[in-house]
Amino acid sequence: MELEGKKIIILVEEMFNDQEFWYPYYRLKEAGAQVVVVGSGSSREYTGKAGTKAKADVDADAVSSSEFDGIIIPGGYAPDHMRRHSKMVNLVKEIYQAGRVVAAICHAGWMLSSAGILKGRTVTSFFAIRDDLVHAGATWVDKEVVVDGNMITSRKPDDLPAFMKAVIAGLMG
Numbered sequence: 337m338e339l340e341g342k343k344i345i346i347l348v349e350e351m352f353n354d355q356e357f358w359y360p361y362y363r364l365k366e367a368g369a370q371v372v373v374v375g376s377g378s379s380r381e382y383t384g385k386a387g388t389k390a391k392a393d394v395d396a397d398a399v400s401s402s403e404f405d406g407i408i409i410p411g412g413y414a415p416d417h418m419r420r421h422s423k424m425v426n427l428v429k430e431i432y433q434a435g436r437v438v439a440a441i442c443h444a445g446w447m448l449s450s451a452g453i454l455k456g457r458t459v460t461s462f463f464a465i466r467d468d469l470v471h472a473g474a475t476w477v478d479k480e481v482v483v484d485g486n487m488i489t490s491r492k493p494d495d496l497p498a499f500m501k502a503v504i505a506g507l508m509g
Contacts, residue, residue, distance in 0.1 A: 337368030342507050345374045345407040347424060348392055353412030354384035355493040356441050360408045363500045369507070374399055376421040385412045396423040401430035406507050411442020411462065419450035429453060432486065437506040439488040441499055445469045448487070458482055459489040
């Protein structure tokens with residue numbers, strides 16, 4: 337149980353990518369981490385693009401970033417909803433600034449952009465948001481996973497095995 341004693345946030349909002357939420361959720365639990373699902377507060381239960389439901393354990397305004405070792409942001413259309421809630425954006429920014437793991441896959445790069453933490457970083461994402469990340473100051477590359485310091489990014493569900501391998505290594509680091 338390589339992540340025993342670690343506490344990690346997975347953010348959730350409407351229209352999350354089901355695979356990008358559930359794969360990290362169960363992989364982190366399998367590794368012994370305490371996983372806390374944090375929602376915006378717009379609902380208690382959120383629906384993924386494929387129809388699965390995810391319940392938030394707590395709303396973003398009720399948690400402190402200092403309690404967590406890292407944060408995972410799934411993609412789908414959820415990041416566009418998440419970035420409308422300043423507390424969710426601030427959690428990402430605070431965890432990043434504290435040097436803890438910030439992991440984003442697919443469209444989750446929108447949250448990194450909204451948090452203002454991309455300047456000078458090398459990242460990847462779903463190709464459709466490449467321009468958004470570049471305009472936020474990042475160097476964008478087309479790779480299954482990119483690790484730049486405490487920031488870990490991937491492109492799509494097919495990249496989840498490499499993404500989670502990097503996330504777990506980062507959390508152990």
